Amino acid sequence: MGIIDSPIRGSGIRLRNRKLSPKRGGSSYEDSIPYVEDLGVSIIENEQPIQFTTNINEHIHRWAPYVQGFSASFVQSQLDRYRDDYNDPIILDPFAGCGTVLVQAKLNGYRSYGTELNPLLEFISNTKLNTWDVSPRYLLRVYNSLPKDKKSTAPTFLKSSSHFNKGVLANLERIKGGIDSYIPKTEKQRKVINLIKVAFSSILIECSNLKRRPCLGYARNKDVEDAAPIVLLYQKIRNIADDLEIICSAYHDYVSVESKVFLANAMEYRHSQKYDLVITSPPYMNGMDYVINYKIEMGWLDFADDQKDLKKIKDSMVVCDNVSKGLIREFAKTRNVYTNEWLKEIKSSIHRNIEKRGSYRRLDMPHIVHKYFDDMYHIMANVVASISSGGRFILVVGDSLIADTYLPTDLLIAKIGKELGLEIERLEKVRERRSGQIRSYRLRETIITLKK
Numbered sequence: 538m539g540i541i542d543s544p545i546r547g548s549g550i551r552l553r554n555r556k557l558s559p560k561r562g563g564s565s566y567e568d569s570i571p572y573v574e575d576l577g578v579s580i581i582e583n584e585q586p587i588q589f590t591t592n593i594n595e596h597i598h599r600w601a602p603y604v605q606g607f608s609a610s611f612v613q614s615q616l617d618r619y620r621d622d623y624n625d626p627i628i629l630d631p632f633a634g635c636g637t638v639l640v641q642a643k644l645n646g647y648r649s650y651g652t653e654l655n656p657l658l659e660f661i662s663n664t665k666l667n668t669w670d671v672s673p674r675y676l677l678r679v680y681n682s683l684p685k686d687k688k689s690t691a692p693t694f695l696k697s698s699s700h701f702n703k704g705v706l707a708n709l710e711r712i713k714g715g716i717d718s719y720i721p722k723t724e725k726q727r728k729v730i731n732l733i734k735v736a737f738s739s740i741l742i743e744c745s746n747l748k749r750r751p752c753l754g755y756a757r758n759k760d761v762e763d764a765a766p767i768v769l770l771y772q773k774i775r776n777i778a779d780d781l782e783i784i785c786s787a788y789h790d791y792v793s794v795e796s797k798v799f800l801a802n803a804m805e806y807r808h809s810q811k812y813d814l815v816i817t818s819p820p821y822m823n824g825m826d827y828v829i830n831y832k833i834e835m836g837w838l839d840f841a842d843d844q845k846d847l848k849k850i851k852d853s854m855v856v857c858d859n860v861s862k863g864l865i866r867e868f869a870k871t872r873n874v875y876t877n878e879w880l881k882e883i884k885s886s887i888h889r890n891i892e893k894r895g896s897y898r899r900l901d902m903p904h905i906v907h908k909y910f911d912d913m914y915h916i917m918a919n920v921v922a923s924i925s926s927g928g929r930f931i932l933v934v935g936d937s938l939i940a941d942t943y944l945p946t947d948l949l950i951a952k953i954g955k956e957l958g959l960e961i962e963r964l965e966k967v968r969e970r971r972s973g974q975i976r977s978y979r980l981r982e983t984i985i986t987l988k989k
């Protein structure tokens with residue numbers, strides 16, 4: 538969440554289109570007016586820090602960095618806001634990511650559940666949620682006892698020799714060899730090795746010649762010392778041990794509170810209970826690729842063996858704008874997909890604008906946009922069915938500008954919620970963003986609160 542529209546890599550035509558765009562200097566504020574009026578709502582200003590970056594100093598949340606997550610303080614503010622409305626609420630995040638919502642709910646003593654399609658993120662979330670009873674001393678003991686003379690080879694489908702300097706790579710292979718040689722036989726051993734794996738995954742980008750800001754790419758002038766994996770991993774293990782100490786003293790009563798992320802598609806997962814609060818942030822249209830961005834960690838932790846594995850996971854997610862063309866071709870042929878009058882007009886406008894421009898990074902963009910809302914409709918319908926009466930569905934989304942067409946994602950999501958029988962309780966603008974296509978165009982990020 539919380540990213541800018543994906544930037545256009547500029548060719549001459551693209552640059553010209555950008556310069557001639559009628560949207561230069563514009564904003565979602567004025568372009569939303571007809572939709573706001575049609576829906577009969579208003580958007581209130583409520584700026585606040587909502588992005589994951591602040592979590593790097595927060596216990597447990599800091600175990601694994603995640604660019605697209607919520608800030609713990611945002612989740613806490615939502616839990617506090619409805620504290621008096623529910624008795625011991627049950628929380629759901631259908632797009633669990635690295636588990637920020639669930640971890641924060643558990644820190645309040647609430648049961649929390651989630652679904653997540655990326656197996657790395659599901660693993661990280663469940664480890665952050667279900668290792669609170671590991672003793673810090675045991676973690677340090679197991680970590681120190683891992684052999685240093687074993688070696689596992691780097692994932693073969695990744696370009697590890699360009700991702701890492703030679704000495705760094707050799708150290709990573711030795712650390713991974715030590716981890717792989719530890720075969721857990723008890724639940725306690727499984728938990729401790731999972732913590733070490735989370736720590737290992739969380740240092741990989743820092744040790745590499747890459748950066749993630751927010752998309753993964755090569756970092757210029759990054760100088761990584763050969764010993765970085767050893768130093769950073771030890772620091773991370775110490776952080777985790779310190780947090781386990783705090784859990785033991787301050788959150789002891791909540792250790793056994795049930796929290797779980799299911800490796801499942803939010804569209805299909807059949808929930809076995811009702812939820813009082815759903816707090817979530819879906820992928821943004823025109824936004825982030827949640828598989829390619831984490832391919833390094835997925836490869837090193839054995840969650841993907843080749844590019845095919847990555848593509849398969851990506852194509853089952855809510856679409857982003859570099860989803861496979863075949864998937865969109867199939868979708869374009871499908872009948873009985875979700876639509877409404879706004880979407881029809883938006884699709885035609887994108888289509889017309891692409892024709893006028895003569896080029897665009899994806900000519901099938903109108904169908905990608907359509908599939909995004911079809912995916913969201915089905916996920917929302919599935920979630921709404923498992924919200925208890927009086928429960929709330931809170932979504933944070935960002936709007937987009939696509940080929941000079943304004944896409945009011947927040948208002949479309951609110952409209953879908955209304956069509957599914959929910960009341961639109963509140964729309965709050967939390968942050969201003971800039972369009973990656975036309976930097977002078979101002980977009981927004983919105984909290985949508987729907988009530989059953």
Ligand SMILES: C[S@@+](CC[C@H](N)C(=O)[O-])C[C@H]1O[C@@H](n2cnc3c(N)ncnc32)[C@H](O)[C@@H]1O
Pocket residue numbers: 538603605606607608630631632633634635636637638652653654655658801802803804817818819820821827853854855
């Ligand atoms: C914006 S992130 C959520 C971040 C989360 N709120 C946090 O703070 O960690 C969206 C997540 O949805 C996941 N996702 C995308 N499509 C999905 C689907 N159909 N079912 C379940 N998860 C999905 C992505 O892998 C990604 O981790």
